[in-house]
Amino acid sequence: MLPPIALADSPPTTNLSEAIVPPARLPDWQPIFQGVALLQVTATRPRPLRLHVARIDSQAAGIDFLVTPANGKAPKDVGARSTSEFLAEFHCQVAINGSVFDTFAEHRGDPMDVLGLSLSRGHRYSKPNHWDALLIGADRRAWIARSPVDSRKAWNGLSGYHALLTGGVNRGDTTARHPRTAVGVSREGRYLYLLVADGRQPGYSEGLSTAETAAWLKRLGAHDGLNLDGGGSTTLVIAGAGQLPVIVNRPSGPPPGSERRVANHLCVYARRLPENSGAQSSQP
Template sequence: SPCCAASPDPKDVLGLAISNGNVVSPSDYNAIPPGGNPYSLGITAGNEALIQYFAPGADVSSLYTAVSGGPILLSNGQIMVAEAPQNAFFDTNPRTAVGLSSDARYLYLLTIDGRQPGYSDGATLYETAEWLMLIGASHGLNLDGGGSTTMARADENGGAVVLNRLSGGVERYNASNFGLYAAPLPAVPEPSAWALMMFGLLVLLAASRRRV
């Protein structure tokens, strides 16, 4: 709150939010999102991911990162939302969701475009759960979607490249974002001229032996 603004107004975060080990928003709050209590995607300092509900006052000292949403879409491979949409929130919309494999080894990030007839209508919460299952998730959580649904990556200069087609045409100023960073690949030394020459000789030798 305030929602849906394309201006950098200060935001009131609903649910648990943790950045670099610092609690930005506690799990105790007044608003309940559609679908019941909010659940959180938590990442420990050791890069272990979990999806669970953190009650007000819960110990979150082990978490390095956390974002919240709702409702839970998958639990132990079972879809947790009704197939028939209960209201507009559960009906077809752009979606942002996260999932975990059954052994919690793999974290899945899912973005579904919507509200663009002829390109993509979106997905219901039930269909979003089905998509998570299809890509290998056993546990899944719906995050804020609609016009906030955005997936981006960094370019070679560190700038942002939006990968999906935004339903509102512009990026929103959202209170929470979730990002992944990869360590740089180790530098690979250029092969020397001698190494290349030796490799070429070995290839020629192998080819000559096959002809014999």
């Protein structure tokens, strides 16, 4: 990895030498499904970092999205699921954790409320609050909506915290580093970036600040970005052989590697790559 490069629109910081900002050249994107490519970064200086990003071409054939559906007449908004449980239950190819929630769950199916917007294929079962949201239209194009969120044109949507990248401008700060789950959207809304950064694991990965997260999203190709629930919730899962869930990152646990059950998720449906396709993906 090349030496850190300070981005002009990054917020000022007194510890820039400790910031992990994107290098001039990124690793190659590796196609994993039709319309879906994965990029993975390992850094050791100025501190350890493991970062994973799925890039979704929303207009590729077979791509579709789903936010966790409501639980009907059962208590609260949804029943708790880990990201792996969600991917397996809804037979999707990529999934990440989503919004902040009201309480920790001990068992699968424990009742949970989403804090903020949760909209699943036209059914809004949790209202927006003061946070911003990722919205996806019926045409599968995505955008980041600022609070107060108007979700009337959206088909799927979920709240995060506040937008950390708006119009290409980094709105993050450098006050704390944690495991991060974030989403980024390209200028025209075609490409969706699902980013997870492991953290709270000394010697393995120490996490990112929101300013660093925004800088990475921008370098990857995002014009707008949103911080989702992070910490022990941060998880990216893909479908492996036989549709078995494969955890791409290493959730912070405890113990490290163990998943947390959360309220809602974002799922991506995609077609398998043709066998022996030899597909390659270039730099953005």
